[in-house]
Amino acid sequence: MRTTTVDRVMADERAASFTTRSIKAASKSAALRLALSMLDLTTLEGKDSPEKVRALCRKAIRPMPDDESVLGERLPCVAAVCVYPSLVPIAHEALAGTGVKIASVATGFPSGQYPLAIRLRDTDKAIRDGAHEIDMVINRGGFLAGRYHEVAREITEVSSLCLGRAHLKVILETGELETYDAVRRASAIAIDSMHATGLTREPGAGFIKTSTGKVQPAATMPVTLIMLEAIREHWHATGEHVGMKPAGGIRTAKQAVHYLVMVKETMVASDAARTRRRDQGQTQHSTPISPWLSPHLFRFGASTLANDLLRQIVRLKTGTYTAAYDFTES
Numbered sequence: 001m002r003t004t005t006v007d008r009v010m011a012d013e014r015a016a017s018f019t020t021r022s023i024k025a026a027s028k029s030a031a032l033r034l035a036l037s038m039l040d041l042t043t044l045e046g047k048d049s050p051e052k053v054r055a056l057c058r059k060a061i062r063p064m065p066d067d068e069s070v071l072g073e074r075l076p077c078v079a080a081v082c083v084y085p086s087l088v089p090i091a092h093e094a095l096a097g098t099g100v101k102i103a104s105v106a107t108g109f110p111s112g113q114y115p116l117a118i119r120l121r122d123t124d125k126a127i128r129d130g131a132h133e134i135d136m137v138i139n140r141g142g143f144l145a146g147r148y149h150e151v152a153r154e155i156t157e158v159s160s161l162c163l164g165r166a167h168l169k170v171i172l173e174t175g176e177l178e179t180y181d182a183v184r185r186a187s188a189i190a191i192d193s194m195h196a197t198g199l200t201r202e203p204g205a206g207f208i209k210t211s212t213g214k215v216q217p218a219a220t221m222p223v224t225l226i227m228l229e230a231i232r233e234h235w236h237a238t239g240e241h242v243g244m245k246p247a248g249g250i251r252t253a254k255q256a257v258h259y260l261v262m263v264k265e266t267m268v269a270s271d272a273a274r275t276r277r278r279d280q281g282q283t284q285h286s287t288p289i290s291p292w293l294s295p296h297l298f299r300f301g302a303s304t305l306a307n308d309l310l311r312q313i314v315r316l317k318t319g320t321y322t323a324a325y326d327f328t329e330s
Contacts, residue, residue, distance in 0.1 A: 004188070004233075006180035006226055015221035018262040028257065029316050035256040036063060036309045037076040038295045039302065040103055040245070043083060044110075044213065050090045056303075057081055057094035059328055064310050071317050078306070079295040080133060084109075085126040092130030103133035103169070107158060110173070110212040112137040116154055123158055127166045134162055137171040137212055138186065144178070148189055155193035159206070163199050169207035169245055169299075170194070174223045175215040183223055187230035191242055200240040204296040207243035213301065218248025221262060228266045241291060247301025253312040256305060260293065267292035 023031070041060045043052055060078045067075045080101035081091050091102045104126040108114030114122075123134055136158050142150050155170055162168045170190040174183050187208055194206035208227055211218035224246045231242045244263070250256060268290040291297055307327040314322050 004181075004184045004230075006184050008180050008222075011180055011222045011226060015225045015262070018221065018265065019258045021261050023257065023261075025316060029313070031257050031260050032253055032309050032313050032316070033076060034293065035253070035260060035300065036306065036313075037079060038299050039078040039306055039309075040080045040082045040247075040299050041078050041306065042081075042213070042247075042301060042303050044105060048084060048087060050087065053081070053083055053087045053090045054094050055328070056083075057091055057100070059306070060095070060100045061098050063306055064313075064327070070314060075310075075313070079299055082133075082135060082301070085122055085129070085131070088126050088129040088131050101132040102130055103135055104131040105135045105137070105212075106131075107134070107136040109135070109137050109171075110214045112139040112173075113141065116157060119154075120157060120161055123161050127162070131166055133167045133169060134158065135169045135171055135209065137173060138190070140173050140176045143182075143186060143189075144176075148185070151186075152189050152193045155190055156196055159194045159197040159199045162205075163197055167205045167207070168194060168199060169209045169243070171209045171212055171247075172227075173212055173215055174210045174220075174227075175217045180222070180226055183226050184230055187227045188234075191230060191234045194242070195234070195238065195240065200234075200238075200242055203241035203291060204243045207245050207299070209245040209247055209301065211246075211248040211301070213248035216249070219246035219250055219301075221258065224259065225262060225266065228263065232267060241297055243297040243299065245299040245301055250300055250302040251304050251308065253305070253308045256300060256302075256309065259300070260298075263292055263298055 041056050043056055060081045064075050077100050080103045082103040083091050085104050085106050088104050106123040106126045107119040138151055159168055172186045177183050190208050194200050200206040210223055228244055231244055234242055310327050311322050
């Protein structure tokens with residue numbers, strides 16, 4: 001099992017540096033639309049109802065119903081809607097034929113403490129009901145107790161169940177892992193376990209994800225950077241593209257753009273360097289198109305982010321700030 005010691009000071013400084021980049025208006029406009037297309041709109045509350053899920057699905061398909069009249073264009077739909085397994089059939093009916101994926105937090109969300117047999121049945125039923133993606137939470141108690149092989153085995157079991165049927169996002173719940181070294185180790189365990197089943201052979205079929213959104217701190221830039229570096233290490237070793245999903249605590253368009261800058265400088269720049277090494281002696285006229293900056297390999301788990309992205313898109317286009325209440329909450 002791969003282990004890496006993380007320099008906390010350097011990780012914090014590197015992550016902070018991504019927030020200082022100057023971005024031109026045209027690039028910012030494109031980044032906001034890209035971020036919108038990367039959203040997993042999520043409702044994971046005890047009061048969730050079929051109508052709430054239907055409303056969330058309507059927003060997922062058409063984030064801004066009057067976009068064409070206000071902006072002169074149709075904005076992209078979001079990447080996915082994430083719900084509890086019991087509500088997957090409702091989302092499946094509402095999203096049929098739209099291209100928006102259905103994600104479900106099976107496997108004993110958010111604790112990950114349920115017996116494995118129950119978690120596997122939960123996962124299988126969610127997939128049979130129409131889930132395209134499973135967001136699995138690891139057993140942090142087992143991880144923190146040093147039972148790494150047990151955690152790996154559980155991820156492998158779920159990964160095997162998803163193989164050829166659904167994509168898998170492994171939630172580390174980084175706010176409970178206590179150290180950056182633990183985040184890096186958990187990232188490696190998750191990636192290696194998905195790789196062992198062959199799931200990661202399909203680009204984006206396997207993701208690692210920061211948080212459930214139920215624990216603070218949730219997603220942070222240093223933690224996301226550490227996880228991206230684990231993904232990059234695996235990619236350099238195997239050529240496989242594992243996805244990344246920061247979730248929880250990302251509320252503003254400005255924050256989202258900072259995360260996209262981090263992906264570009266951590267993954268896309270590395271992609272370009274790898275291509276140059278591969279094609280030594282050939283002239284490189286431009287940075288090749290990279291898969292890393294796409295919903296296939298990067299997602300935001302942040303429903304409250306959607307409306308701020310829309311407000312900023314409108315402001316850049318019209319020069320006018322819209323009120324928060326001009327957009328629906330779901």
